[in-house]
Amino acid sequence: MASNTPAPEAPFDAFGGGAGPAAPDTEWNPTEGSLRAENRSGGRHRVVKQRSNFARSSTVLGVGVIAAVGAGGLATAQEKPPVAISLPDLPDMPDLGLPDAHDLPGVGDLLPEEHHETVAAGRANPNPLTVATYSTDDEQATGAGRAEPVADVQSGAGDAGEALRARILQQAEQQQASADAADKAAAEKAAAEKAAAEAAAKADAAEKAAAEAKAKAAAEAKAKAEAEAKAKAEAAAEAERLAKLAASYSMPLSSYSLSATYMQSGSMWSSGYHTGLDFAAPTGTPLKAVHGATVKSAGWSGSYGYRIVLELSDGTEVWYCHLSSMTVSAGQTVGTGETIGRVGATGNVTGAHLHLEVHTAGGDGIDPAQWLRSKGLSL
Structure with missing residues (x-):
């Protein structure tokens, strides 16, 4: 198990965040004897439960796992039990001799009583593992940080999963609509090309029929002209023949x-x-x-x-x-x-x-x- 021993060079932040302003020239390091003396004088001593880097990283890891479950778009994400990240409680570890933040001069009066009760309850927690929650550094710095309920995390993760699922479905619908539009455009283009080809074929057929009709009419006119010319020639030949015959034939009498x-x-x-x-x-x-x-x-x-x-x-x-x-x-x-x-x-x-x-x-x-x-x- 990772050690939660704080870094010795990090300045103490009474407000639960990062580095805060240090005392100008003094450093208070209470001992067991001084703590007993304070207890005898009726003062209450509180030791602030300090979060280690491991705790903060594990908390972020737990939130990331929950967000990953929701972001995966699983339909059953909200139906599954919440993912709990087990962290070691400081009371179960060897006593590091850290004083309670409420016992620090000029600090205890600034901390809310609820924080002391939360720390005491954490010490009395018989379970060695707890559910990790997340609070921002800004909230810790202003003293407004508080544990977020697991149900809220699950609800947020489920909402994020549903939102992602809806977005994916919307994108799929848009892609399908685009594909349908492309297919429709292709079909319309093919139909237009087919209609144009059919119209061109009909026009060619009509032009060919007109040309054939024109050629037929010309041939008929030519044949008719030739027939008329032939008939005329034949008539002329017959007239010539008859004229010759008339010259060789005669009526039987002149007046009758x-x-x-x-x-x-x-x-x-x-x-x-x-x-x-x-x-x-x-x-x-x-x-x-x-x-x-x-x-x-x-x-x-x-x-x-x-x-x-x-x-x-x-x-x-x-x-x-x-x-x-x-x-x-x-x-x-x-x-x-x-x-x-x-x-x-x-x-x-x-x-x-x-x-x-x-x-x-x-x-x-x-x-x-x-x-x-x-x-x-x-x-």
């Missing part, structure tokens, strides 16, 4: 009026419909060969009256019927526009006219008006 069309129905025809095209004209009107051909036949043909059949180079046959006269004979070759006969009213007729029929090489009848138009002729 159409009195009956192809496939026209009526009771006046034995088949129930008309098989040719009728050109009404006065009797004796000259008839012309529509194209260069060979006269296949020329003569009477029943209900057709006098009939001339011209055979073209592609096998097409052109029939001239109801003629009043004929100027060609079978096997003869004729040219375009050459006169081959005259209009009449022979056969089954109701008046003078030219009945014109056109047959293919296979013998089928076709519309004479359509055939004449295909040769560049207009009716």
Whole structure:
């Protein structure tokens, strides 16, 4: 156990603190005999319980342990029993022969009576260990120092622990809030970047679609222009071909009026419909060969009256019927526009006219008006 023997060179401080003012020129060192004499004279002798450096350090150590328990943020700090620091009591140690401070001349009257009672109680304490308390040097110097209850120390330590725990929780909440804010900002940034990327993709798609539509429209316009140009060229070629054909084909007569069309129905025809095209004209009107051909036949043909059949180079046959006269004979070759006969009213007729029929090489009848138009002729 550490010794509580005070340092001999330290001046005596009657007020329980550090070094105080020393006596100017004298030093009082009481002896056992002088103390008995004072006791016989009725004076009371008190010996001040002096705190050693060990006691002060142990006290500070006890307060530090309590503060450490609270500062650790333990939830059960207030529920545990207080930490007691055991210190040796001076009465249990060998008598050092120190006088009571109340017995010192000019000092005892300045000390409160409670201090003497506290010292006496400490001497009578049967327990060798006590609970250390803490008082500041300022309090000792002014005589205001007093023992702080253990419950107050525990309460203060618990409050400090709760305050530290609350501060730690607050810092944790702030850090969590900062992390949440950072995550939210990152999510918002990612969402904004995603939206921007999607918008850019949509814009690119729209631009691409517009470009494709424009290219398609241009292609369609070009194709249409080409088709129109082609059609125009074809029309021009057809017109040229028809012009050439018109130069090589001729209408069967110059002056006429159409009195009956192809496939026209009526009771006046034995088949129930008309098989040719009728050109009404006065009797004796000259008839012309529509194209260069060979006269296949020329003569009477029943209900057709006098009939001339011209055979073209592609096998097409052109029939001239109801003629009043004929100027060609079978096997003869004729040219375009050459006169081959005259209009009449022979056969089954109701008046003078030219009945014109056109047959293919296979013998089928076709519309004479359509055939004449295909040769560049207009009716």
